[in-house]
Amino acid sequence: MGAVVAYLFALRAATDAYDLGLLDDALDLDKQVSLHQGGLALELPPAARQMLASNNEDRVRYAAWDEQGRMFSGDAGLKQLDIPQGEENHVFQDVQLQDGASRAVVLRGSLYGRTIFVAVAQTVHGRNRLTRNIFFKLLFPEALLAVVAMSIVLLGVRRGLSPVNALSEEILKRSPQDLSRIDENRAPAELQPIIHGVNELLEKLSASFAGHRRFIADAAHQLRTPLAVLGSQIEVGLQQPPQNVRALLQQLLATTNRTSHLANQLLSMARLEHTEQDVFTHGPVELSEVVRAAAADFIGRAADKNLDLEFRLVPCTVQGNALLLRELIMNLLDNAVRYTPEDGHVWLTLEQEGKQCALAVNDSGPGVPESALTTLGKPFHRLASDESGCGLGLAIVREIARLHQAEVMFGRSSEGGLSVRIVLNALPTSRT
Incomplete structure (x- = not known):
């Protein structure tokens, strides 16, 4: 040219x-x-x-x-x-x-x-x-210049990409279990931002895998106990058949229900921990209707304990997944009904505060010490006095709240029990 x-x-x-x-x-x-x-x-x-x-x-x-x-x-x-x-x-x-x-x-x-x-x-x-003479006399040096320039460019590109090739080889040689950081100091300045980003990703993956392994270990430990109890009860019943078979069956049913509840919560927790906010299906949800649907399953349980189950709801629309929000509410109500003693009081409120919806579940149970409020919601975390729970209900609540970009706050209710307050962003079309 x-x-x-x-x-x-x-x-x-x-x-x-x-x-x-x-x-x-x-x-x-x-x-x-x-x-x-x-x-x-x-x-x-x-x-x-x-x-x-x-x-x-x-x-x-x-x-x-x-x-x-x-x-x-x-x-x-x-x-x-x-x-x-x-x-x-x-x-x-x-x-x-x-x-x-x-x-x-x-x-x-x-x-x-x-x-x-x-x-x-x-x-x-x-x-x-x-x-023509001028053209042909210029053509040779121009072609020679083009060849020299291409050679220099190819040599420069190869030398410039050699750190990239070395980085690629280093990553390919690693085993799937090796998530250690890549040395950034050996790379040229142009590649250091990329390597830094890769190192951050490796750290997140390492933390995620560590949490996953810890969850599996905790889940195995939690399942081992009720299964061992169930096996022991059956073995004792076979060796010394009790006179009151009904009592034995009730014990077996209680243990089976606890094991089934634990298994369901483990599956829910495993699914939620590895889900991102932009993955699950979401849309406009009328939260008061979800609360009413979820509460229907607890009316019978509350009546068995003679609990005063109260709802104070106002219409409030949020952006989210109706099934997950229902699971959140059911875990909150299950926690409140389970730990509130007979003749107690459980009340759920739903209010719209400006551009936010505030959902709160309160009970008159024994409550939680102030020092333990900060640890609530961690998987498998239970109080020393808690023998019936498995430590996953509030953890599931936290994960569902995370997926909905909601804030979870724990405190004491006005009657001395536990108060769980969740604040979600309301849609502009929400009614007050």
């Missing part, structure tokens, strides 16, 4: 040089026009005619005529050329003559008040040969 551009510049320069020579010849011929016996004449010596007719390998033709079109010298074929118009005194043009492609100039002059035209045309063989 550089050679082509240079060729175009050379062609323009050669054309300008040839045009200047043609114009000089036309001016010289114009000076030779004279008045002879009442008419115009252009007389050239034979030597001048010979020099003008042949210019190296090109052939030169000339002609002169007056404003009435009367030729008084030269080649009549040039009379058909375009003449200057307006204020122009000369005009250049490319023409096709019997000698081949030519470049011509037509000069307008005056003599004794009469307008005359002088034309000079020259073939362009010499001009084309000159520009």
Whole structure:
């Protein structure tokens, strides 16, 4: 491309040089026009005619005529050329003559008040040969320069990408269990932000896998106890059949229900811990309707313990997943009904506070010491006095709240029990 551009510049320069020579010849011929016996004449010596007719390998033709079109010298074929118009005194043009492609100039002059035209045309063989020579002389160094530049670029790219290749090999050599940080100091400055990002991802993966392994270990430990109890009860019943079979079956049912409840909560926790907010399906949810649907499952349990189950609800619409929100409410109610003693009080409130919905579940149970409030919601965390729970209910509440970008707060209720307050963002269309 550089050679082509240079060729175009050379062609323009050669054309300008040839045009200047043609114009000089036309001016010289114009000076030779004279008045002879009442008419115009252009007389050239034979030597001048010979020099003008042949210019190296090109052939030169000339002609002169007056404003009435009367030729008084030269080649009549040039009379058909375009003449200057307006204020122009000369005009250049490319023409096709019997000698081949030519470049011509037509000069307008005056003599004794009469307008005359002088034309000079020259073939362009010499001009084309000159520009071709320039093009081919430029082509070799330009091609050589292109080859050298490409070689330098390829060498530079390979050397520049060698740290990337080394980083790729280092990562590929690692085992799936190796999540240690990559050394950032050995990489060039351009790659350090990428390696830093990869290291942060590796740290998050390491923490996630560690939590996953810890969860599996805790889950195995939690399941081992009720299964062992269940097995022991059955074994004792087989060795010494009790007189009261109903009592044994009730014990087995209670243990089975506890194990089933634990298994369900383990599955829920495992699913929620590895779910991101933008993955699960969500849409507008009328939270008061979800509360009513979830509360229906606890009316019977509350009646068995003679609990006062109270609901204070206002319509409030949030963006979320109705099934997960129902599971959140059911875990809160299960926790409140389970730990509130007989003849106690459990009340659930739903209020809209500006652009937020506040859901609170309160009970009159034993409550939680102030020092233990900060540890509530951690998986498998239970108070020393808690023998019936498995430590996953409030952890599931926290995970569902995280997926809904909601805030969870623990405190003491007005009757001394536990108060769990969850604040969600309300949709603008919510009714108050």
